[in-house]
Amino acid sequence: MADVITYRQAVAEGIAREMRRDPAVVCLGEDIGAAGGVFKTTAGLYEEFGSGRVWDTPISEQAIVGAAMGAAMTGMRPVAEIMFSDFLACCWDYLANEIPKVRYMTGGQVTVPLVVRTANGGGLGFGAQHSQATENWALTVPGLKIAAPATPADVIGMMAAAIRSDDPVVFFEHKGLLAAKGAPAPPDHVVELGRAAVVREGADVTLVALASMVPVALTAAERLAEEGIEAEVIDLRCLVPLDTRTVLDSLARTSRLVTVEENPYQGGWGGTLVSVVADEGFGLLDAPVRRVAAECVPLPFADALEEQVIPTVDKVVTKVRDLTAY
Amino acid sequence: MTHAPHLEASQLLALYEQMAVIRRTEKAAHDLFMSGLVKGTTHLAAGHEAIAVGASAALRDDDYVFATYRGHHHALARGATPEECLAELMSRATGLCGAKGGSMHLTKASRNMLGSYAIVGAHLPMAVGAAWSARLRGTEQIAVAFFGDGATNIGAFHEALNLAAVWKLPVLFVCENNLYMEYTPIADVTAVANPAADRAPAYGIPGEIVDGNDVVAVQEAVTRLAGRARAGDGPSLLEAQTYRHFGHSRADPATYRPAEEVERWLKHDPLDVARGRLAELGVPAETVTEADERATGLVQKAVEAAKNAPAPDPREALTDVWADGGAAWRT
Ligand SMILES: Cc1ncc(C[n+]2csc(CCOP(=O)(O)OP(=O)(O)O)c2C)c(N)n1
Numbered sequence: 079m080a081d082v083i084t085y086r087q088a089v090a091e092g093i094a095r096e097m098r099r100d101p102a103v104v105c106l107g108e109d110i111g112a113a114g115g116v117f118k119t120t121a122g123l124y125e126e127f128g129s130g131r132v133w134d135t136p137i138s139e140q141a142i143v144g145a146a147m148g149a150a151m152t153g154m155r156p157v158a159e160i161m162f163s164d165f166l167a168c169c170w171d172y173l174a175n176e177i178p179k180v181r182y183m184t185g186g187q188v189t190v191p192l193v194v195r196t197a198n199g200g201g202l203g204f205g206a207q208h209s210q211a212t213e214n215w216a217l218t219v220p221g222l223k224i225a226a227p228a229t230p231a232d233v234i235g236m237m238a239a240a241i242r243s244d245d246p247v248v249f250f251e252h253k254g255l256l257a258a259k260g261a262p263a264p265p266d267h268v269v270e271l272g273r274a275a276v277v278r279e280g281a282d283v284t285l286v287a288l289a290s291m292v293p294v295a296l297t298a299a300e301r302l303a304e305e306g307i308e309a310e311v312i313d314l315r316c317l318v319p320l321d322t323r324t325v326l327d328s329l330a331r332t333s334r335l336v337t338v339e340e341n342p343y344q345g346g347w348g349g350t351l352v353s354v355v356a357d358e359g360f361g362l363l364d365a366p367v368r369r370v371a372a373e374c375v376p377l378p379f380a381d382a383l384e385e386q387v388i389p390t391v392d393k394v395v396t397k398v399r400d401l402t403a404y
Numbered sequence: 405m406t407h408a409p410h411l412e413a414s415q416l417l418a419l420y421e422q423m424a425v426i427r428r429t430e431k432a433a434h435d436l437f438m439s440g441l442v443k444g445t446t447h448l449a450a451g452h453e454a455i456a457v458g459a460s461a462a463l464r465d466d467d468y469v470f471a472t473y474r475g476h477h478h479a480l481a482r483g484a485t486p487e488e489c490l491a492e493l494m495s496r497a498t499g500l501c502g503a504k505g506g507s508m509h510l511t512k513a514s515r516n517m518l519g520s521y522a523i524v525g526a527h528l529p530m531a532v533g534a535a536w537s538a539r540l541r542g543t544e545q546i547a548v549a550f551f552g553d554g555a556t557n558i559g560a561f562h563e564a565l566n567l568a569a570v571w572k573l574p575v576l577f578v579c580e581n582n583l584y585m586e587y588t589p590i591a592d593v594t595a596v597a598n599p600a601a602d603r604a605p606a607y608g609i610p611g612e613i614v615d616g617n618d619v620v621a622v623q624e625a626v627t628r629l630a631g632r633a634r635a636g637d638g639p640s641l642l643e644a645q646t647y648r649h650f651g652h653s654r655a656d657p658a659t660y661r662p663a664e665e666v667e668r669w670l671k672h673d674p675l676d677v678a679r680g681r682l683a684e685l686g687v688p689a690e691t692v693t694e695a696d697e698r699a700t701g702l703v704q705k706a707v708e709a710a711k712n713a714p715a716p717d718p719r720e721a722l723t724d725v726w727a728d729g730g731a732a733w734r735t
Binding site: 135136138146152181187220 | 468470499500501502503504505506509511512513514518519521523526527528529530531532533534535536537538540541547559560563564566567570571723724725726727728729731732733734735
């Protein structure tokens with residue numbers, strides 16, 4: 079096993095491990111076969127598993143996710159790729175109305191064990207229609223599980239959990255992290271959905287982050303440490319199920335909370351998290367909660383403009399510094 | 405064609421009885437709605453019976469069926485009982501979906517009737533997926549999607565046809581063309597005369613038209629197209645011409661339909677057509693009447709049983725989101 083692997087390699091590795099383990103796992107999506115995916119996140123799957131398990135589709139997002147749903151209802155474990163998360167809007171009916179509701183409205187008769195994988199978020203200068211962090215869209219829909227790993231090992235472990243899940247999972251792979259390197263995952267590595275990770279310990283403030291914001295929060299924490307502020311950083315990893323326990327436990331140690339979100343402030347997951355904290359952890363707080371989130375504008379193209387919109391290390395540092403002085 | 409080459413008299417009589425059960429169940433649903441015992445809405449399929457019954461007779465028990473919100477007839481034809489269906493409409497615990505689905509979502513998964521979907525056209529890609537799955541698992545099952553003429557102008561229809569065609573999947577698309585969407589004639593908003601069949605060639609698949617009020621014709625057409633799908637020759641599209649007897653939904657009196665059109669179609673009632681065929685096969689009128697009486701009795705009992713069934717336990721509202729049976733969004 080290599081010493082380090084990239085996040086992008088981890089995606090393919092995570093899928094491959096499950097395909098080796100379970101013949102019911104099949105993949106479908108645009109350019110995912112011989113081409114290896116536009117982000118090379120399915121590289122090698124076609125060579126190893128062939129056209130009978132890795133299926134290239136037309137540009138038909140509704141058909142991709144709708145067919146994945148039909149296959150999942152009838153004994154398969156499909157893994158569907160939607161190239162850019164912005165394109166989830168093209169098959170939003172399936173994500174909002176069909177997949178998450180069918181189990182409920184049939185009184186438990188039908189289960190939909192599928193994974194919809196998609197490349198999420200900004201940082202690469204793809205402009206407004208290829209850059210949004212859209213996990214908060216899915217968050218508004220009862221019945222979807224939402225995974226958004228930040229490290230290669232988590233990609234593999236959470237992919238295993240997502241594919242094995244009997245419930246539908248939307249799996250957000252962050253474009254800004256694809257080239258990031260990390261420790262490889264041990265054999266049979268599974269990271270249970272709904273388990274946040276404390277990725278840095280600290281006693282002064284809790285930073286809760288997701289996906290691309292985890293490295294931002296960690297870098298901010300290193301900077302803050304130079305000023306004598308020790309931040310605890312939590313990688314939320316999943317939005318549904320939401321690990322509120324780990325956050326409340328951390329708050330019991332730090333008494334201060336900052337969420338770091340790439341999605342716009344309006345409707346972002348941080349709003350849900352801080353409402354739980356206000357409701358159940360108010361007594362743990364020594365200061366107001368703060369949210370660092372994106373501005374409510376479409377994501378602009380130029381780096382200088384993008385930085386203006388989504389959270390940066392500087393923005394996090396400033397917010398935390400102000401909060402610790404409260 | 406004046407005779408039924410593939411169906412024996414006894415088989416046709418059984419199909420007739422199924423249609424009679426569906427017709428009476430729809431009438432009961434209508435009456436229960438009008439008397440306030442069915443909440444929300446209903447989209448009755450009286451007039452469409454021959455399509456559900458004829459198609460089901462041509463399918464294997466383990467084939468997959470997907471329907472629309474106008475799907476009572478498909479649920480019944482695939483083995484749901486009138487009692488389960490009416491109890492669902494009346495919000496009873498004994499309903500087909502535990503009263504979580506309602507009229508628009510009748511589903512009988514144990515019979516591979518995998519649901520009724522209320523977003524127009526949404527289920528066509530699902531049927532494609534079920535057919536793909538059958539192929540991947542090496543079964544000889546096929547999948548059938550029943551949908552309305554209105555669905556032919558939805559993007560999902562076109563995506564589903566193309567994907568099924570390029571992957572050569574065992575799926576059969578059956579359009580129930582009842583000439584109307586909700587209140588607008590399909591012809592007013594569609595550039596081709598046969599909204600489904602005329603589009604099939606563009607996807608490289610056969611598109612056929614059948615008299616959807618003739619259970620024998622439907623049974624024959626579906627037998628042929630299903631056989632084609634099972635043999636690995638790919639998808640096809642069947643446009644069944646029919647008419648709904650009630651309005652679109654709820655208490656819609658359907659006054660937008662010309663009187664002579666309504667009259668012409670009511671004269672071509674699928675039950676009458678089947679009765680004519682039974683007579684041709686020498687089945688005595690009394691035998692048909694007995695079938696009608698059995699259907700009437702069954703539905704009457706179903707109405708009573710459903711009326712007497714308990715309401716669902718309110719705690720059920722928080723079950724069945726997840727595969728573990730629960731609904732928790734946090735750990
Ligand atoms: C995507 C979508 N748009 C609009 C509606 C509202 N609607 C419900 S039924 C219907 C008419 C559909 O007509 P058709 O497909 O011909 O089926 P029929 O009702 O005649 O069986 C419409 C527009 C809907 N349910 N879904």
